[in-house]
Amino acid sequence: MAADGTLTHPLTSDRIRALRAEEPKLRARDFAARHGLAEAELVAAQVGHGATRIAAHPDQLIPLVCTLGDVMALTRNESCVIERRGTYEKYHSGAHAQMVLGDEIDMRFFGRHWLHAFALEDGDSRSIQVFDAAGDAVHKVHLKPESDVAAFARLVEALRLDDQSDSLALEPRALTEAPKGDxxxxxxxxxxxxxxxxxxxxxxxxxxxxxxxxxxxxxxxxxxxxxxxxxxxxxxxxxxxxxxxxxxxxxxxxxxxxxxxxxxxTVTPMGPWINVLDPRFNLHLRGxxxxxxxxxxxxxxxxxxxxxxxxxxxxxxxxxxxxxxxxxxxxxxxxxxxxxxxxxxxx
The missing domain is CATH 3.40.1570.10 (HemS/ChuS/ChuX like domains)
Structure with missing residues:
Protein backbone atom coordinates (compact mmCIF):
# COMPACT_ATOMS: atom_id res chain seq x y z
CA MET A 1 0.00 0.00 0.00
CA ALA A 2 1.32 3.43 -0.90
CA ALA A 3 1.62 6.30 1.58
CA ASP A 4 -1.61 7.84 0.27
CA GLY A 5 -3.60 4.68 1.01
CA THR A 6 -3.81 3.45 -2.59
CA LEU A 7 -3.00 -0.16 -3.38
CA THR A 8 -0.04 -1.22 -5.48
CA HIS A 9 0.84 -4.70 -6.71
CA PRO A 10 4.29 -6.30 -6.45
CA LEU A 11 4.11 -7.73 -9.97
CA THR A 12 5.57 -5.42 -12.58
CA SER A 13 3.71 -4.76 -15.81
CA ASP A 14 6.39 -6.69 -17.70
CA ARG A 15 5.87 -9.68 -15.42
CA ILE A 16 2.09 -9.48 -15.77
CA ARG A 17 2.42 -9.53 -19.57
CA ALA A 18 4.81 -12.48 -19.41
CA LEU A 19 2.45 -14.46 -17.18
CA ARG A 20 -0.45 -13.60 -19.47
CA ALA A 21 1.46 -14.90 -22.47
CA GLU A 22 1.74 -18.25 -20.68
CA GLU A 23 -2.05 -18.41 -20.15
CA PRO A 24 -3.60 -16.59 -23.11
CA LYS A 25 -6.82 -18.63 -23.13
CA LEU A 26 -7.72 -18.04 -19.48
CA ARG A 27 -10.52 -15.51 -19.02
CA ALA A 28 -9.15 -12.13 -17.94
CA ARG A 29 -11.13 -12.11 -14.71
CA ASP A 30 -9.96 -15.62 -13.79
CA PHE A 31 -6.35 -14.80 -14.67
CA ALA A 32 -6.45 -11.70 -12.47
CA ALA A 33 -7.90 -13.64 -9.55
CA ARG A 34 -5.30 -16.41 -9.92
CA HIS A 35 -2.46 -13.90 -9.64
CA GLY A 36 -3.95 -11.67 -6.97
CA LEU A 37 -4.58 -8.79 -9.37
CA ALA A 38 -7.50 -6.51 -9.91
CA GLU A 39 -8.76 -6.98 -13.46
CA ALA A 40 -7.93 -3.35 -14.24
CA GLU A 41 -4.27 -4.01 -13.35
CA LEU A 42 -4.14 -6.76 -15.95
CA VAL A 43 -5.60 -4.45 -18.59
CA ALA A 44 -3.37 -1.53 -17.61
CA ALA A 45 -0.31 -3.75 -18.04
CA GLN A 46 -1.25 -4.00 -21.72
CA VAL A 47 -1.03 -0.23 -22.32
CA GLY A 48 1.32 0.22 -25.25
CA HIS A 49 0.75 -3.43 -26.17
CA GLY A 50 -2.79 -3.24 -27.55
CA ALA A 51 -4.43 -1.15 -24.82
CA THR A 52 -4.90 2.62 -24.71
CA ARG A 53 -5.98 4.68 -21.73
CA ILE A 54 -9.03 6.78 -22.60
CA ALA A 55 -11.37 9.19 -20.79
CA ALA A 56 -13.74 7.21 -18.59
CA HIS A 57 -16.74 9.38 -17.70
CA PRO A 58 -19.97 8.42 -19.51
CA ASP A 59 -20.48 12.02 -20.70
CA GLN A 60 -17.31 11.76 -22.76
CA LEU A 61 -17.33 8.07 -23.58
CA ILE A 62 -20.89 6.98 -24.29
CA PRO A 63 -21.80 9.55 -27.00
CA LEU A 64 -18.90 8.11 -29.02
CA VAL A 65 -19.91 4.52 -28.17
CA CYS A 66 -23.24 5.45 -29.76
CA THR A 67 -21.41 5.80 -33.10
CA LEU A 68 -20.07 2.21 -33.07
CA GLY A 69 -23.25 0.60 -34.40
CA ASP A 70 -24.19 -2.94 -33.37
CA VAL A 71 -22.05 -4.08 -30.42
CA MET A 72 -22.31 -6.26 -27.32
CA ALA A 73 -22.83 -4.55 -23.95
CA LEU A 74 -21.61 -6.47 -20.89
CA THR A 75 -22.20 -5.69 -17.23
CA ARG A 76 -21.52 -7.97 -14.28
CA ASN A 77 -21.29 -8.37 -10.56
CA GLU A 78 -19.71 -11.23 -8.59
CA SER A 79 -22.62 -13.57 -9.30
CA CYS A 80 -24.21 -12.58 -12.61
CA VAL A 81 -23.20 -11.46 -16.11
CA ILE A 82 -25.60 -9.81 -18.55
CA GLU A 83 -24.71 -9.44 -22.25
CA ARG A 84 -26.94 -7.59 -24.72
CA ARG A 85 -26.42 -6.99 -28.45
CA GLY A 86 -27.63 -3.70 -29.87
CA THR A 87 -26.81 -0.07 -30.60
CA TYR A 88 -26.27 2.53 -27.89
CA GLU A 89 -28.61 5.45 -28.51
CA LYS A 90 -30.58 8.22 -26.81
CA TYR A 91 -27.87 9.16 -24.30
CA HIS A 92 -29.01 11.36 -21.41
CA SER A 93 -26.56 13.03 -19.04
CA GLY A 94 -27.30 13.89 -15.43
CA ALA A 95 -25.62 15.17 -12.29
CA HIS A 96 -25.83 11.85 -10.44
CA ALA A 97 -26.82 9.31 -13.09
CA GLN A 98 -26.72 8.97 -16.85
CA MET A 99 -28.59 6.64 -19.19
CA VAL A 100 -29.10 5.25 -22.67
CA LEU A 101 -32.65 4.36 -23.65
CA GLY A 102 -32.39 2.37 -26.86
CA ASP A 103 -34.73 -0.41 -27.90
CA GLU A 104 -32.06 -3.03 -27.17
CA ILE A 105 -29.37 -1.31 -25.08
CA ASP A 106 -31.08 0.10 -21.98
CA MET A 107 -28.69 1.19 -19.22
CA ARG A 108 -28.18 3.40 -16.20
CA PHE A 109 -24.70 4.75 -15.42
CA PHE A 110 -23.29 6.23 -12.21
CA GLY A 111 -20.35 8.19 -13.55
CA ARG A 112 -18.60 8.80 -10.24
CA HIS A 113 -17.54 5.13 -10.35
CA TRP A 114 -16.19 5.29 -13.93
CA LEU A 115 -12.54 6.00 -13.08
CA HIS A 116 -10.31 3.94 -15.40
CA ALA A 117 -11.13 3.20 -19.05
CA PHE A 118 -9.21 1.45 -21.80
CA ALA A 119 -9.64 0.75 -25.49
CA LEU A 120 -8.26 -2.71 -26.33
CA GLU A 121 -7.24 -4.14 -29.70
CA ASP A 122 -6.01 -7.69 -30.21
CA GLY A 123 -6.13 -8.73 -33.86
CA ASP A 124 -9.76 -8.43 -34.93
CA SER A 125 -10.95 -8.17 -31.32
CA ARG A 126 -11.79 -4.67 -30.07
CA SER A 127 -13.40 -3.57 -26.83
CA ILE A 128 -13.84 -0.71 -24.41
CA GLN A 129 -13.48 -1.60 -20.74
CA VAL A 130 -14.30 0.61 -17.74
CA PHE A 131 -13.25 0.00 -14.12
CA ASP A 132 -13.95 1.52 -10.72
CA ALA A 133 -11.58 2.79 -8.05
CA ALA A 134 -10.80 -0.74 -6.85
CA GLY A 135 -10.08 -1.97 -10.37
CA ASP A 136 -13.29 -3.98 -10.71
CA ALA A 137 -15.05 -3.99 -14.08
CA VAL A 138 -17.98 -1.57 -14.28
CA HIS A 139 -18.92 -2.04 -17.94
CA LYS A 140 -17.51 -3.41 -21.19
CA VAL A 141 -18.40 -2.82 -24.84
CA HIS A 142 -17.27 -5.51 -27.29
CA LEU A 143 -17.26 -4.78 -31.01
CA LYS A 144 -18.76 -7.43 -33.30
CA PRO A 145 -18.22 -8.05 -37.05
CA GLU A 146 -21.08 -5.63 -37.80
CA SER A 147 -19.57 -2.81 -35.70
CA ASP A 148 -18.00 0.34 -37.17
CA VAL A 149 -14.22 -0.11 -36.83
CA ALA A 150 -13.50 3.37 -38.18
CA ALA A 151 -15.72 4.87 -35.49
CA PHE A 152 -13.76 2.90 -32.88
CA ALA A 153 -10.51 4.42 -34.17
CA ARG A 154 -12.04 7.90 -33.99
CA LEU A 155 -13.19 7.22 -30.42
CA VAL A 156 -9.68 6.19 -29.35
CA GLU A 157 -8.15 9.25 -30.97
CA ALA A 158 -10.68 11.63 -29.41
CA LEU A 159 -10.52 10.18 -25.87
CA ARG A 160 -6.86 9.15 -25.62
CA LEU A 161 -5.34 10.45 -22.37
CA ASP A 162 -1.93 12.08 -22.08
CA ASP A 163 -1.18 9.63 -19.26
CA GLN A 164 -0.41 6.29 -20.93
CA SER A 165 1.31 4.61 -17.97
CA ASP A 166 0.95 0.83 -17.69
CA SER A 167 0.25 0.59 -13.95
CA LEU A 168 -2.56 1.72 -11.66
CA ALA A 169 -2.93 2.99 -8.11
CA LEU A 170 -6.14 1.45 -6.78
CA GLU A 171 -8.25 1.92 -3.69
CA PRO A 172 -9.45 -0.86 -1.37
CA ARG A 173 -12.70 -2.47 -2.49
CA ALA A 174 -15.74 -1.21 -0.57
CA LEU A 175 -17.46 -3.90 1.48
CA THR A 176 -21.07 -4.82 0.74
CA GLU A 177 -23.36 -3.06 3.19
CA ALA A 178 -25.00 -5.57 5.52
CA PRO A 179 -28.81 -5.59 5.76
CA LYS A 180 -29.88 -2.79 8.08
CA GLY A 181 -33.08 -1.42 9.53
CA ASP A 182 -34.72 0.13 12.55
CA THR A 266 -33.19 -20.84 -24.17
CA VAL A 267 -32.44 -21.48 -20.48
CA THR A 268 -29.53 -23.90 -20.06
CA PRO A 269 -28.00 -24.96 -16.73
CA MET A 270 -24.27 -25.76 -16.76
CA GLY A 271 -22.87 -26.82 -13.39
CA PRO A 272 -23.60 -24.03 -10.92
CA TRP A 273 -24.50 -21.62 -13.74
CA ILE A 274 -28.02 -20.82 -14.96
CA ASN A 275 -27.63 -19.52 -18.52
CA VAL A 276 -29.91 -17.76 -20.97
CA LEU A 277 -28.36 -18.30 -24.40
CA ASP A 278 -30.37 -16.34 -26.96
CA PRO A 279 -29.07 -14.86 -30.24
CA ARG A 280 -28.91 -11.26 -28.94
CA PHE A 281 -29.12 -11.76 -25.19
CA ASN A 282 -27.11 -13.88 -22.77
CA LEU A 283 -27.36 -14.17 -18.99
CA HIS A 284 -24.96 -16.16 -16.79
CA LEU A 285 -26.12 -16.54 -13.18
CA ARG A 286 -24.35 -18.43 -10.40
CA GLY A 287 -27.27 -20.27 -8.83
Missing amino acids: AERVEVLRAEWAKMTDTHQFLRLVSKLKFNRLGAYRHAGAPYAVAMAPESVGLLLDRVAASQTPLMIFVGNQGCIEIHSGTIE DHIAEVWLVDKPTNNGPALSLEAFDADGGLILQIFGSRKHGGIDAFNATLAGLPRKEAAQ
Missing part, protein backbone atom coordinates in the same frame (compact mmCIF):
# COMPACT_ATOMS: atom_id res chain seq x y z
CA ALA A 183 -37.27 -2.14 14.24
CA GLU A 184 -38.95 0.89 15.83
CA ARG A 185 -39.72 2.33 12.37
CA VAL A 186 -41.19 -0.78 10.77
CA GLU A 187 -44.79 0.45 10.95
CA VAL A 188 -43.74 3.77 9.41
CA LEU A 189 -41.93 1.84 6.68
CA ARG A 190 -45.03 -0.19 5.89
CA ALA A 191 -47.32 2.83 5.92
CA GLU A 192 -45.02 4.84 3.61
CA TRP A 193 -44.46 1.81 1.37
CA ALA A 194 -48.22 1.50 0.83
CA LYS A 195 -48.34 5.15 -0.34
CA MET A 196 -45.73 4.79 -3.08
CA THR A 197 -46.78 5.75 -6.60
CA ASP A 198 -43.54 4.88 -8.43
CA THR A 199 -40.87 2.22 -7.89
CA HIS A 200 -38.15 4.89 -8.02
CA GLN A 201 -39.43 6.26 -4.70
CA PHE A 202 -38.42 3.10 -2.86
CA LEU A 203 -34.71 3.69 -2.23
CA ARG A 204 -35.32 7.28 -1.12
CA LEU A 205 -37.97 6.01 1.31
CA VAL A 206 -35.84 3.30 2.89
CA SER A 207 -32.79 5.57 3.11
CA LYS A 208 -34.82 8.24 4.90
CA LEU A 209 -35.92 5.67 7.46
CA LYS A 210 -32.36 4.28 7.95
CA PHE A 211 -33.00 0.98 6.17
CA ASN A 212 -31.36 -0.43 3.07
CA ARG A 213 -33.02 -2.59 0.41
CA LEU A 214 -32.56 -6.02 1.99
CA GLY A 215 -33.08 -4.69 5.49
CA ALA A 216 -36.41 -3.21 4.39
CA TYR A 217 -37.53 -6.50 2.86
CA ARG A 218 -36.67 -8.47 5.99
CA HIS A 219 -38.42 -6.01 8.31
CA ALA A 220 -41.50 -5.20 6.23
CA GLY A 221 -42.47 -8.79 5.47
CA ALA A 222 -45.68 -9.82 3.73
CA PRO A 223 -47.54 -8.54 1.79
CA TYR A 224 -44.75 -6.15 0.80
CA ALA A 225 -41.89 -8.67 0.67
CA VAL A 226 -42.20 -12.46 0.81
CA ALA A 227 -39.17 -14.75 1.28
CA MET A 228 -38.92 -17.27 -1.56
CA ALA A 229 -37.03 -20.51 -2.09
CA PRO A 230 -33.59 -19.97 -3.73
CA GLU A 231 -34.54 -22.20 -6.67
CA SER A 232 -37.43 -19.87 -7.54
CA VAL A 233 -35.16 -17.73 -9.77
CA GLY A 234 -34.27 -20.63 -12.05
CA LEU A 235 -37.89 -21.82 -12.06
CA LEU A 236 -39.09 -18.35 -13.07
CA LEU A 237 -36.65 -18.18 -15.98
CA ASP A 238 -37.67 -21.66 -17.13
CA ARG A 239 -41.38 -20.87 -16.97
CA VAL A 240 -41.32 -17.47 -18.69
CA ALA A 241 -39.14 -18.94 -21.44
CA ALA A 242 -41.63 -21.77 -21.99
CA SER A 243 -44.63 -19.42 -22.01
CA GLN A 244 -42.82 -16.59 -23.88
CA THR A 245 -43.92 -14.15 -21.18
CA PRO A 246 -42.13 -10.77 -21.48
CA LEU A 247 -39.98 -9.68 -18.56
CA MET A 248 -37.31 -7.18 -17.53
CA ILE A 249 -34.01 -8.38 -16.04
CA PHE A 250 -31.83 -5.87 -14.17
CA VAL A 251 -28.17 -6.73 -13.46
CA GLY A 252 -25.71 -4.21 -12.09
CA ASN A 253 -22.87 -3.10 -9.91
CA GLN A 254 -22.13 0.19 -8.16
CA GLY A 255 -21.37 1.95 -11.45
CA CYS A 256 -23.82 0.50 -13.94
CA ILE A 257 -27.18 -1.23 -14.37
CA GLU A 258 -27.97 -3.08 -17.60
CA ILE A 259 -31.55 -4.06 -18.47
CA HIS A 260 -32.97 -6.70 -20.80
CA SER A 261 -36.60 -6.22 -21.82
CA GLY A 262 -38.65 -8.73 -23.79
CA THR A 263 -38.86 -12.49 -23.93
CA ILE A 264 -36.19 -15.13 -23.40
CA GLU A 265 -35.94 -18.43 -25.23
CA ASP A 288 -25.09 -21.43 -5.97
CA HIS A 289 -24.44 -17.80 -4.97
CA ILE A 290 -28.13 -17.13 -4.32
CA ALA A 291 -28.64 -16.92 -0.55
CA GLU A 292 -31.96 -15.05 -0.34
CA VAL A 293 -34.79 -14.42 -2.78
CA TRP A 294 -37.68 -12.02 -2.20
CA LEU A 295 -40.95 -11.49 -4.06
CA VAL A 296 -41.46 -7.74 -3.71
CA ASP A 297 -44.67 -5.76 -4.24
CA LYS A 298 -44.26 -2.01 -4.84
CA PRO A 299 -47.41 0.04 -5.54
CA THR A 300 -47.40 2.41 -8.52
CA ASN A 301 -49.93 4.59 -10.33
CA ASN A 302 -50.12 1.83 -12.96
CA GLY A 303 -50.82 -0.95 -10.51
CA PRO A 304 -48.50 -3.12 -8.42
CA ALA A 305 -44.95 -3.67 -9.67
CA LEU A 306 -44.00 -7.21 -8.64
CA SER A 307 -40.41 -8.39 -8.79
CA LEU A 308 -38.27 -11.37 -7.88
CA GLU A 309 -34.95 -10.25 -6.38
CA ALA A 310 -31.92 -12.39 -5.52
CA PHE A 311 -29.18 -11.60 -2.98
CA ASP A 312 -25.83 -13.20 -2.15
CA ALA A 313 -24.59 -14.32 1.26
CA ASP A 314 -23.18 -10.85 2.02
CA GLY A 315 -26.51 -9.18 1.28
CA GLY A 316 -25.47 -7.89 -2.14
CA LEU A 317 -28.14 -7.61 -4.84
CA ILE A 318 -27.48 -10.07 -7.68
CA LEU A 319 -30.41 -9.36 -10.02
CA GLN A 320 -34.03 -8.22 -10.19
CA ILE A 321 -36.73 -9.59 -12.51
CA PHE A 322 -39.92 -7.63 -13.26
CA GLY A 323 -42.74 -8.05 -15.74
CA SER A 324 -42.55 -5.81 -18.81
CA ARG A 325 -45.47 -3.41 -19.17
CA LYS A 326 -44.03 -2.15 -22.46
CA HIS A 327 -44.22 -5.62 -24.00
CA GLY A 328 -47.47 -6.71 -22.30
CA GLY A 329 -48.10 -9.87 -20.34
CA ILE A 330 -47.99 -8.38 -16.83
CA ASP A 331 -50.86 -10.56 -15.65
CA ALA A 332 -49.16 -13.70 -16.96
CA PHE A 333 -45.85 -12.71 -15.34
CA ASN A 334 -47.51 -11.99 -12.00
CA ALA A 335 -49.35 -15.31 -12.15
CA THR A 336 -46.04 -17.08 -12.75
CA LEU A 337 -44.56 -15.35 -9.69
CA ALA A 338 -47.53 -16.47 -7.60
CA GLY A 339 -46.80 -20.10 -8.50
CA LEU A 340 -43.19 -20.08 -7.31
CA PRO A 341 -42.21 -21.84 -4.06
CA ARG A 342 -42.01 -19.79 -0.88
CA LYS A 343 -39.08 -20.20 1.46
CA GLU A 344 -41.21 -22.00 4.06
CA ALA A 345 -42.27 -24.61 1.52
CA ALA A 346 -38.62 -25.44 0.82
CA GLN A 347 -37.76 -26.12 4.46
